[in-house]
Amino acid sequence: MGAPHSPTTSSPSPSSSSSPSPPSPPKKSPFWFGGAASCVAALATHPLDLTKVRLQMDTTAAKNGMIKTMYNITRTEGITAVYSGLSAAILRQLTYSTVRFGAYDALKDTLYPNGAKPGFWGMLACGIAAGALGGAAGNPADVVNVRMQNDGKLPVDQRRNYKHALDGVYRIVREEGVPALGRGLGPNINRAILMTTGQLVSYDVFKTMLLRTPYFKDNITTHFTSSLLAGLVATTICSPVDVVKTRVMGSKEKISGSSLTMMAHVARTEGVGALFK
Numbered sequence: 001m002g003a004p005h006s007p008t009t010s011s012p013s014p015s016s017s018s019s020p021s022p023p024s025p026p027k028k029s030p031f032w033f034g035g036a037a038s039c040v041a042a043l044a045t046h047p048l049d050l051t052k053v054r055l056q057m058d059t060t061a062a063k064n065g066m067i068k069t070m071y072n073i074t075r076t077e078g079i080t081a082v083y084s085g086l087s088a089a090i091l092r093q094l095t096y097s098t099v100r101f102g103a104y105d106a107l108k109d110t111l112y113p114n115g116a117k118p119g120f121w122g123m124l125a126c127g128i129a130a131g132a133l134g135g136a137a138g139n140p141a142d143v144v145n146v147r148m149q150n151d152g153k154l155p156v157d158q159r160r161n162y163k164h165a166l167d168g169v170y171r172i173v174r175e176e177g178v179p180a181l182g183r184g185l186g187p188n189i190n191r192a193i194l195m196t197t198g199q200l201v202s203y204d205v206f207k208t209m210l211l212r213t214p215y216f217k218d219n220i221t222t223h224f225t226s227s228l229l230a231g232l233v234a235t236t237i238c239s240p241v242d243v244v245k246t247r248v249m250g251s252k253e254k255i256s257g258s259s260l261t262m263m264a265h266v267a268r269t270e271g272v273g274a275l276f277k
Contacts, residue, residue, distance in 0.1 A: 034101025038093040046089050047082035053149040055277040056246040059270065077152045085148030088165040092145050096138025100196050104130035123204055127197035135192030140181035142188060144168035146249040158252070184248035187259045191241045198234030206230055240275035 042049075051070045058064070064072070073081050107126040112118045118126065144165050151159045162168035172180050207226040210216040216225070244262045248255045255262070266274050 032098050032102065035094055035098025038097035038101075039090050042086070042089045042093050046086050049089065050082055050084060050149045052277070053146055053246055053250070054153055056243045057150050057153065057250050058277070073152070081152050084152055085145050085165075088141055088145035088148050088162075088168060091165040092138050092141035095141055096134045096192065099137040100130045100134025100192060101200075103133045104196065104200050120201070120205065123201045124197055127201045128193050130200070131193035131196030132189050134196065135189035136185065138192075139183075139185050139188050140169055140172075141165060142245075143172065143181060143183050143249045146246055150250045183254075184245050187241050187245035187248055187262075190259055191238050191245050194238035194241060195234050198237045199230050202233045203227060203230035236276075239277075243275050243277055 047070065048066070051066050051073070054069055054073065055064070055066070070082065104126055107129055108118055108123070111122060111126065144162060147160055148162050148165075148168060151161065160168075160171070162171060169181065203226050206229045207222060210222050210225060211218060216222045240263050241259050243266060244259050247262075257265075263275060
């Protein structure tokens, strides 16, 4: 009878006792997510944007507000009129928003690699560059958008009657030349810079401030609150140059002069309040 075998105990291998690997960095969203989200948002906000354009193009002393203007549009032109130019609005978001959101993130990742947090001035520089690129990319679609939104307000013999965004681009090139697609490029780039810096930079600033308080965590409530505050800041600071941009793009005649000169003219002839329509 053989001797009983003693149980063997295996010592843990070095690999089984290795420390856990550090967490992988969060996966970044594709660059086009911002543009796609903006297109979806345009479906809901287009009536408000159309109303804004009508108010900004109004040089009379009428004191119509947003609600009354929207009511007059639906009463005189039909309920579907509040979606005039929707195809141009979508094209604008596909170009303008995709470029500015994508460029902002790309610039931050390039200048501040490995998850480094940019400071205020770094975010501001990225916002200015991204806004300028987005404004230039979206200018042709913006020209068509403004014209299609304001067409219903014009006398019948002065309407352009673009069928859709691409038809508008084609007819502008054919009837006015390629440079007409750059109508209002200066004010549009200025507006895009103000909008991007005001929106993206202030979003980061507000989010950081909220997370430093004991009342906010990194969740949807914080993101929503930061977005709401950032939208308020961006809309307020870019409104004057937005009025100028809209009037230059929608005008039948070529308007010359700097954005500051045109803003001063509007304030002098219509009052400062006209810059915040």
